[in-house]
Amino acid sequence: MPMKGIIVLLILGPVQLNSIAQNKVPAREVQIKSALLAAPSDKKDGATIYGYSAKKEFILLRKGTNELICLADDPSQPEFSVACYHRDLEPFMKRGRDLRKLGKSTREIFDTREREVKAGKLIMPKQPATLYVYSAADENYNRATGEVKNGYLRYVIYIPYATAESTGLPLKPDGPGMPWIMNPGTHGAHVMITPPENNPKK
Numbered sequence: 282m283p284m285k286g287i288i289v290l291l292i293l294g295p296v297q298l299n300s301i302a303q304n305k306v307p308a309r310e311v312q313i314k315s316a317l318l319a320a321p322s323d324k325k326d327g328a329t330i331y332g333y334s335a336k337k338e339f340i341l342l343r344k345g346t347n348e349l350i351c352l353a354d355d356p357s358q359p360e361f362s363v364a365c366y367h368r369d370l371e372p373f374m375k376r377g378r379d380l381r382k383l384g385k386s387t388r389e390i391f392d393t394r395e396r397e398v399k400a401g402k403l404i405m406p407k408q409p410a411t412l413y414v415y416s417a418a419d420e421n422y423n424r425a426t427g428e429v430k431n432g433y434l435r436y437v438i439y440i441p442y443a444t445a446e447s448t449g450l451p452l453k454p455d456g457p458g459m460p461w462i463m464n465p466g467t468h469g470a471h472v473m474i475t476p477p478e479n480n481p482k483k
Contacts, residue, residue, distance in 0.1 A: 297335050302396065305425045306427065309332070310320075311340055311426065312330070312332035312354070312427075313332070315353060315363055316342075316354070316359075317411070318348060318356060318363055318415045319349060319363045319414060319415035320351055320365045320433060321413070324347055324365070327346040327351070327352045328343075328345045328349040328365060329344055329345030329368070330342045330350075330351045330352075330353065331350070332353030334354070337357060339378070340342075341468070348367055348368045350371055351365040352364045352365070359419060360416060360419050361417045361418070361421065363415050365414070367412075367428065369410050369417070370406060370410050370412065370439060371396065372405075373403065376393075378396055379392075380393055387437055391464075391467075391469060394469070397468070403468075406439065406441070406443040409438050409440045409472075410438070410439045411437070411438050412471075413437075413469065414436075414467035415432050415433070416433050416435075417433065418433055426463050435474065435475045435476065437472065438471075439470070441467075441468050441470055442455065442470055443462060443465060445462055445465055448472070450462040452465070454473075458474065458477055460472050460474045
């Protein structure tokens with residue numbers, strides 16, 4: 282190893298070097314491959330995919346032809362997480378990203394979007410719209426190849442202003458994988474479907 286490389290190893294140490302590797306933005310093809318882990322198989326080829334540039338700027342990686350939008354893993358966040366959702370959820374999702382950039386908390390983001398939906402400034406889907414989230418421990422994500430081990434897929438179906446009464450769903454799951462409704466009666470009302478975690482997908 283060149284002397285410069287040895288000096289870097291001595292200064293940074295293995296922990297810091299590992300942190301640098303974890304924060305490195307994967308290649309475009311790798312981001313696309315891993316983002317599509319959240320997509321249903323018949324939607325993968327036509328999905329639009331957003332990810333990150335080498336400078337960690339949020340960018341379009343691939344323009345799609347169907348109704349699905351997928352997001353690559355955010356390299357600045359701990360743990361691996363990718364998502365795909367119906368394009369009618371994009372205004373809602375984009376508003377959340379913009380508010381998060383401004384440093385708003387989860388509660389502030391929710392309250393802001395609730396006000397804006399009620400005021401007609403933010404449009405939510407008129408029909409149920411699905412979000413898929415695929416996640417894994419950071420050490421199980423290979424940034425060089427896009428391979429993920431022991432990943433977990435969960436599902437969310439947004440139905441703005443739905444309630445337990447209008448859907449027949451409980452407010453909490455009574456058994457493994459049982460659907461339930463979260464944030465009922467609000468713009469962010471959604472059905473949660475969380476399969477048992479001891480049954481990893483893909």
